[in-house]
Amino acid sequence: MKRIKNIIITSFLLTTFVLSLFYLEGCVEASSNPPTSADKPSVKVYYPATGDTVYIGRNYVDYTADDALGGPGLDHLEIFINTVSTEHVFLPDDTLYFDIAPEAAGSMIQFYIIAYSKSGAYKQSDIQKNIFVSNAPNTPTNLTLSTFGNNSVLLLWKDNATNENNYELWRSVGNNTSYGSAPYRTLAKDQTSYSDFGLNEFVTYYYKVRAVNNSGTSHFSNEVNTNGPTGRDAPTNLRGEALGASVVHLTWNDNSTRENGYLVERKNLSAGTDYAQVTVLPPNTIEYLDEGLEKNTTYQYRVAAILPSSFAYSNETTVTTGSRDITPPSNLVATFDMSERKVYLHWSDNSTLEYGSEVERKIYGSEEPFAKIGDTDPDVTTYWDSSYSAGRTYAYRVRYKTGDGSYTTYSNVDTAYVPILPPKPPKALTISTINPGTAFLLSWTDDSWDEDGFEVWKKNGEGGDYFLLKTLPANTETYTVVGLSRDSSYFFKVRSFRNNLYSEFSNEVVTPLVAPTNFNGVADNTPRVILNWSDNSGNEDYFQIQRRFAGGGTFENVGVAPPNTTQFVDNDVFRGSAYNYRMRAVNSVSASEWTDVITVTVPSKK
Numbered sequence: 001m002k003r004i005k006n007i008i009i010t011s012f013l014l015t016t017f018v019l020s021l022f023y024l025e026g027c028v029e030a031s032s033n034p035p036t037s038a039d040k041p042s043v044k045v046y047y048p049a050t051g052d053t054v055y056i057g058r059n060y061v062d063y064t065a066d067d068a069l070g071g072p073g074l075d076h077l078e079i080f081i082n083t084v085s086t087e088h089v090f091l092p093d094d095t096l097y098f099d100i101a102p103e104a105a106g107s108m109i110q111f112y113i114i115a116y117s118k119s120g121a122y123k124q125s126d127i128q129k130n131i132f133v134s135n136a137p138n139t140p141t142n143l144t145l146s147t148f149g150n151n152s153v154l155l156l157w158k159d160n161a162t163n164e165n166n167y168e169l170w171r172s173v174g175n176n177t178s179y180g181s182a183p184y185r186t187l188a189k190d191q192t193s194y195s196d197f198g199l200n201e202f203v204t205y206y207y208k209v210r211a212v213n214n215s216g217t218s219h220f221s222n223e224v225n226t227n228g229p230t231g232r233d234a235p236t237n238l239r240g241e242a243l244g245a246s247v248v249h250l251t252w253n254d255n256s257t258r259e260n261g262y263l264v265e266r267k268n269l270s271a272g273t274d275y276a277q278v279t280v281l282p283p284n285t286i287e288y289l290d291e292g293l294e295k296n297t298t299y300q301y302r303v304a305a306i307l308p309s310s311f312a313y314s315n316e317t318t319v320t321t322g323s324r325d326i327t328p329p330s331n332l333v334a335t336f337d338m339s340e341r342k343v344y345l346h347w348s349d350n351s352t353l354e355y356g357s358e359v360e361r362k363i364y365g366s367e368e369p370f371a372k373i374g375d376t377d378p379d380v381t382t383y384w385d386s387s388y389s390a391g392r393t394y395a396y397r398v399r400y401k402t403g404d405g406s407y408t409t410y411s412n413v414d415t416a417y418v419p420i421l422p423p424k425p426p427k428a429l430t431i432s433t434i435n436p437g438t439a440f441l442l443s444w445t446d447d448s449w450d451e452d453g454f455e456v457w458k459k460n461g462e463g464g465d466y467f468l469l470k471t472l473p474a475n476t477e478t479y480t481v482v483g484l485s486r487d488s489s490y491f492f493k494v495r496s497f498r499n500n501l502y503s504e505f506s507n508e509v510v511t512p513l514v515a516p517t518n519f520n521g522v523a524d525n526t527p528r529v530i531l532n533w534s535d536n537s538g539n540e541d542y543f544q545i546q547r548r549f550a551g552g553g554t555f556e557n558v559g560v561a562p563p564n565t566t567q568f569v570d571n572d573v574f575r576g577s578a579y580n581y582r583m584r585a586v587n588s589v590s591a592s593e594w595t596d597v598i599t600v601t602v603p604s605k606k
Contacts, residue, residue, distance in 0.1 A: 039068035040123040042323065043077075043115035046270060046298060050128050054109070055218065056102050057138040057162055062269070063125070064296055065115040066323050070353075072118040081111045102163070105135035105215070137161030137211035137218045145207065145224040151199045157209050157221055159192050164211035164218075167191050172206040176223060176313070179208075199226065204310050225313055233259065233305045234312035243399070243409045244325035245295035251287045251369055252303050252314055259283050259305040259312075266290065269298040269318065280306070284367050289409070297321050326351050326400060328408040329381070334396045334416035341424065341450070343385040343416045347398050351408075354400035358407065359383050364393040364415050375401070386449065390420040422501035423448035426477075426494050429506040433593075437486030437514040437537065442479045444494050444506055451475075451496040457505070459491035462589050466493070486514050487538030489589050513537045513585040513592035521581055521600040529570040529600045531581060537592065540585035543568070550578035550599050576604035 046062040048054050067073050079087040110129035116122045138160040146154050155169070171184035184207075187194060199205060205226040211218040225234060233256035240250050250264065262285050264278040278290060278301075293299065298320045304311040331348040345359065356378050360370040376383055388394060395415050400408040426444040434441055442456065451474050458469040458481075469492075470479060484490055493505040516533040523529045531545065540563050546555040547570065558581075561568045573579065578601040585592040 039071060039119075040121050041065065041067045041071070041074060041115040041117045042296070043113055043123050043125045044296070045113060045125045045128055048128060048131050051130055052128075053132045053134050054100060055134050055136055055138045056100050056105055058099055058160055059138070061113075062298065063113060064298070064320050065113070066296075067117045068121070069324060071121070075116045075118045078114045078116065079111065080114070082109055100133055102135070104133045107133050109133060134216060135163065135213070136216035137164035137213050139219040140167070140209050140211055140221045143207065143209055143221040143224050145226060151201060152195060152197045153199065153205070153226055155194045155196065155207055155209070155224070157192055159190055159211075161211045161213075161218065163213055164189050165213045166211075168210050168212055168217070169194055170208050170210075170220070171196070173203060174310070175204070176206040176225065179206075204312060222316065224315075233307055235262065235303050235305055235314040238301065238303055238314040238317045240299075240301055240317040240319040241407065242319050242321045243289075243407055244402075245322045246291060246293050246325055247409050248290045248293060248299060248301070248319045248321065249287065249407075249409075250290065250301055250303065250317070254284055254286050254305075254367065256305045256307070256312065259307060261285075261306045263304040263306055263311065264288055264290070265302050265304070267300050268294075269300050270294075271297075275300075275302065286367065286369050293321050295321050296323055322402075322406060326353050326402060326408045328400060329357060329398045329411040332396065332398055332411040332414045334394070334414040336416050336418055338421075340384065341386070341421065341448070343388065343394065343396075343418065345383040345385065345396055345398070345414075347381050347411055349379060349381045351400060354378055354402065354408070356380070356401045357383075357398050358401055359385075360397050360399075360410075361385065362395050364395040370395075370397060388418045390418050393417045420501070422503045423451035423496040423498050425503035426454065426496055426506045429492070429494055429509050431492065431509040431511065433512065434480065435482075437511075438484050439480065439482045440484070440511055442481060442492055442494070442509070444477055446475055446477050446496075448496050448503070450498055451503075452498045454494055454496050455502075457493050457495070461489060462491075464491075466491070484511065486536065489513075489539060489587065491589075510590045512590050513540055513587060515592035516543065516583060516585060516595055519581075519583060519595040519598060521598055523573070523600050523602040525603055525606045526571070527573050527575050527602045529573055529579065529581075529602065531568045531570065531583070531600075533566055533583065533595070535564060535566050535585075537585050538564075539587055540564075540592075541587040542585075543583055544586050544591075545570075545581065545583045548580050550580050550601075555580070555582065573602045575602055577602050 043065040065074060077089045078085055109131050110127055112127045113125045114122055140157045140160060143157040166189050167187040168183035169185040169187060170179045172179045206223055208220045208223045210220045235252040236255055238252040240248050243249050261283055262281040265275040266278045267273050267275045281288060300316055300318045302316045303314045327350040329347045330350055334343055334345050337344045357376045358372055359374045361373045362368055362370045374383055393415050395413050397413045398411045424447045427447045429444040432441045453474050454472045454476050455468055456470040456479050457466045459466045490511045491508055493508045495505045496503040514536040517536055518534040521529050521531045542563060543561040545558050545568050547558040548555045558570055578599055580597050580599055582594045582597050584594045
């Protein structure tokens with residue numbers, strides 16, 4: 001997309017005028033002698049043009065520049081004053097300075113710009129000649145208006161001149177075409193503010209300011225208006241951006257509660273036309289797409305609130321359309337995914353020229369503007385939105401980013417309702433022993449991102465009732481339970497909550513029995529193996545004993561022992577054989593860990 005910039009070119013020294021105050025016909029190559037290319041960039045200067053006037057001090061240049069279609073983009077610009085290179089500016093940092101020394105007053109200059117692409121191709125603009133250097137002061141900028149009291153305004157501006165004798169403040173009452181032939185106030189040099197009192201709240205006042213010296217006057221600053229001293233009805237923060245070569249997107253702040261609508265006006269700076277009506281929009285409108293424009297063209301816009309007896313105008317904004325249109329994304333669909341608890345967006349990719357996509361969102365039906373919520377990489381056609389407030393319907397739209405930092409037009413708008421849901425339940429609850437029978441660690445996975453906290457619930461014994469044991473803060477994933485009895489079983493489960501909404505419970509876990517200790521065995525000549533242990537739990541239903549031949553194989557059940565016993569006799573053994581044994585305590589809801597494996601060898605002879 002083409003760029004329009006207010007350039008201010010630096011390093012314009014007096015020696016530039018001394019060395020070359022003549023016009024050199026033809027194309028002058030840059031001193032670096034760059035390579036040529038059939039696919040050249042484009043560059044055009046709009047101001048100052050041949051026959052224009054510039055001033056001592058700082059000056060601006062309106063221009064457009066862009067790489068050739070399909071090229072890698074612009075790299076830098078080079079400025080030539082009187083055929084002498086004065087500045088190299090690398091993009092996107094394209095702020096330049098055009099500072100003319102006082103000694104150059106009364107002379108004629110000429111200049112041009114060369115645009116270089118990243119591929120090394122270059123293009124020179126037309127040479128602008130016979131530009132008169134006036135000793136009149138430079139133009140004040142950034143005129144702003146603010147209110148104080150009931151009938152007063154404060155005007156502020158930026159002083160860009162170094163040689164002014166004074167400033168002139170001009171005021172128009174009722175409309176912006178009746179300034180008259182004399183200034184409203186003559187102010188001192190270097191003055192940058194003025195307070196105007198005694199205004200009528202039902203009248204719109206317009207202001208502009210300029211600098212004056214013996215050589216003439218500067219251009220006028222931008223214009224501001226009151227729409228009554230409160231300024232409350234005039235739209236503010238008018239902004240425009242080019243969406244390709246034929247569309248400009250305008251946005252502004254709606255400050256009025258009594259407008260009958262909005263008037264959009266446009267003028268073509270490239271063609272030198274005056275403001276003309278584009279459209280009239282309904283009340284409360286805050287954006288507009290101006291379509292069907294010419295490519296590579298600079299437009300200026302303003303928007304007015306249509307009041308019962310007047311118009312309240314916004315600031316002005318200038319936009320330059322690009323050199324080509326890129327087809328925007330389409331078929332945007334927005335749905336709320338219940339499992340992910342996010343809004344899922346997907347759309348059709350209609351271009352290979354995009355540098356990624358930009359996703360925008362607003363509350364559906366509200367007067368707020370769309371706002372950017374995220375970006376995607378090139379060729380990505382999906383986006384997940386989790387930054388919502390539940391219970392609302394959101395509207396979404398998507399557009400492409402282009403190589404020069406601009407955008408395409410938008411996709412269709414689609415909506416998605418975000419229901420009010422509890423947070424997702426915790427997953428994979430486990431229990432592990434800290435101190436056998438009395439202290440355990442509960443652990444789980446936090447599967448939600450919007451919980452206020454977690455609740456740990458406990459049940460004493462298989463026939464008991466669950467009760468709330470502990471409330472924990474958000475993002476917690478562990479809890480230590482202490483003070484339990486070895487002779488009881490305890491059950492636990494966990495859930496998440498947000499406000500008064502609760503998730504489902506996690507899986508249930510139970511405290512394991514305390515494993516037997518001091519497990520040992522001895523064989524006699526019967527032959528038999530006598531196993532002994534220490535009983536550490538008081539709530540087992542039985543002890544499970546397993547056996548295998550020593551050296552490997554699978555353990556198999558060899559028998560059970562009643563609860564509260566500490567001995568088991570294995571009579572089904574063979575002389576001369578060695579056996580591995582292990583055991584554990586078991587009840588109807590859990591089991592202890594297995595004991596360590598022991599080995600018992602049966603004697604081979606009586």
